[in-house]
Amino acid sequence: MPKIVLTFDPNAVRFPDICPVCGVRATKYVRLTITGSPDDLQFALHSYREFPEFSSGKTRRGTGQLRVLRLPVCEEHVYREDDSYRLRLVCVLMTIVAAAIAWIGLGEVFRNQQLGNPVPLWTFLAMGLFAVALVITRSAFRPSGIERAFRVTKVAPDLHEVTVQLTSREYADAFLHLNPSASIQKDS
Secondary structure (H helix, E strand, O other), X not given: OOOXXXXXXXXXXXXXXXXXXXXXXXXXXXXXXXXXXXXXXXEEEEEHHHOOOOOOEEEEEOOEXXXXXXXEEOOOOOOOHHHHHHHHHHHHHHHHHHHHHHHHHHHHHHHHHHHOOOXXXXXXXXXXXXXXXXXXXXXXXXXXXXXXXXXXXXXXXXOOOEEEEEOOHHHHHHHHHHOOOOEEEEEO
8 A cells, every 4th residue: 555655734734524544524533642852752643532622732741842633534433542442451461361371281281291191172272362362462452544544753843844654645635735835755
């Protein structure tokens, strides 16, 4: 999938009313928080529904700056931060339990091999469960659809320039139409 890299001023940006992931009409918003300080540049997506009193603007926080943007998305691709954390916690706990059971099963395999007894079936099932738990946990920690479709790659320390990587050509065209001062860097 081609990646489109755009640079824009977050103080004067307008986002298209379409979802960056699928291109359908946006009905919800996610909050894109960009923090800039000389030592630490961070950006994070947050569920907009948790902050209905939010208004777009730039504020100071400590030695850094904070910029919050409303990013329109469809109902299907709204980022629910609390759901994501809950799923990740359950997956990590499931993997820890499966690892403990697999460790016990591995000990049982070695013990039965030394005694010349057949290896019980449950030990292989325990190791298979651990492998499945690892795969599920890895998928739970993948970026969400909106995080993959609208990825912040660079933030200027003064927060006057943000670089994003988009996956949708249609969204990039609509974005450039609404923001003529934005620039496209490269198409890879």
